[in-house]
Amino acid sequence: MPIQSTRSIAKFKANKGIKISAIATLMAIVASINACSITTSSQPPKPQSPIATNPSENLPSNLPSNLPLVVATNTVTCDLTRQIAGSTIALKCLIEAGTDPHLYQPKPEDRKAIDSAKLILYGGYDFEPNLIKLIKASSNNAPKVAVNELAVTNPLLAEAGDDHSKAKDVKPENRKLEKETDPHIWHNAQNGIKIAQAISKSLSNLRPEEADTYARNTAKVVNELDQIDTWIKDQIATIPPSNRKLVTTHDALGYYAKAYGIPVEGALNGISTEEQPTPTRVKELVDEIKSSQVPTIFAEVSINPKLISAVAKEANVKVAEREIYADGLGSKGSEAETYTGMLVSNTRTIVEGLGGKYKPFQLK
Known part of the structure; x- marks a missing residue:
């Protein structure tokens, strides 16, 4: 066999080996992650402590007891609520910044706050699934408002569990074209305006005497988002x-x-x-x-x-x-x-x- 052909075959085998090695490395990373x-936030929740039967005993100790307790689940809802309500409520935010809401496991104090709140604001569209289950299971009769669902009634849909049906490890002809609601509506600033307005309305229902304050603060938020x-x-x-x-x-x-x-x-x-x-x-x-x-x-x-x-x-x-x-x-x-x-x-x-x-x- 000519020397050049032998070298070409050797080079082809080497390149093929490198490519296989790279793919194998990727697969190993997938498995490890x-x-x-x-x-x-994906760690299993700790055992829950008993909850006091007196609602005032459930109020978080770092919040003013003379104001109505409002619970906000995720950071976007929490920030907009804070901007609109100011010091007129006792605001308890459940999911900390940098924590994945999809995977968040409720803490015992979250349940206490939900059971004591006068108003509960959450995203909805299954964005914070474990908290939503807790909220819906609570016997608290306070308003439970899915602000993202109020803001956008016709959300975007994607194929469940993947990006354009490509995440499932099956052949294309065997993929089920199930649809899942996209909950990340706030990435459009105009949707953020609608969220702010939904929060403002809920706060005004809770404290009608502060409605003018909420309207002014909401107008500021709307102007900035525009x-x-x-x-x-x-x-x-x-x-x-x-x-x-x-x-x-x-x-x-x-x-x-x-x-x-x-x-x-x-x-x-x-x-x-x-x-x-x-x-x-x-x-x-x-x-x-x-x-x-x-x-x-x-x-x-x-x-x-x-x-x-x-x-x-x-x-x-x-x-x-x-x-x-x-x-x-x-x-x-x-x-x-x-x-x-x-x-x-x-x-x-x-x-x-x-x-x-x-x-x-x-x-x-």
Whole structure:
């Protein structure tokens, strides 16, 4: 056999071996991550302590007892409630920043607060499933308001458990086309306005004497969100058209994509982070990234970044230096500690990651 042919065969075998090794590494990462908890919130709940029969005894000790207790489940709902209500209520927020609401396990004190509250505000659309079960099971007759469901009555739908039916490790012809509601409605600033209005109405029903205060504060929130909505559109327009594509850890940016003209090309997980990516899904995402020529993919604050980093390496693209806040707000002191700050932070991350020209938001 000619020497050159022998070398070609050897080179082919070497390249094939490298490719198989890379895929095997990805599969090992999938297995290790799926075997572990993504966040500390997925740990089993501790045994619940007995609950006092006197409602006043259940009121969290750090909240004023002379004001009505309002419980808000997730960070977006909590922040908007705080902005609108101010010091007129005792506000108890259940899910901390940086915690995955899809996986959150209620604590004994959460149950106490829910059973004592005069108003319970939660996202709905199965966004915080374990808390929703607890809320619906509570014997408390206080209003229980799914603010996201009130705000958006015709939500986006995606195929259950995946991103565009590709997460399940089965052949395409055997995939069930079941639909699941996308609960991440707040990534569209206009939906945020509707959430604020739903919260304001619930607060006014609770404390009619403060209705004027709630109306004024809601108007401020609406004004800022209107300006942010316009600003986001202007920022996305600076990204080169060929780069306007999103690949993320899980499929949480559908409302952002639709509102601001930047389609989601792929995601490792589906609507909920409870669904873990299969080896088939990982390989498909690598192929999608290569074919769509996405320059940058994005990790999320509350989800283990190892797998998305491995996918990026295999697809020969970079992971953005900044992370996306997909399931809630950032911790105190971060640029995403408020709802409006989160919208601005995510837009900056996307614009800078995809080659746009970021200009800081200025409230007029």
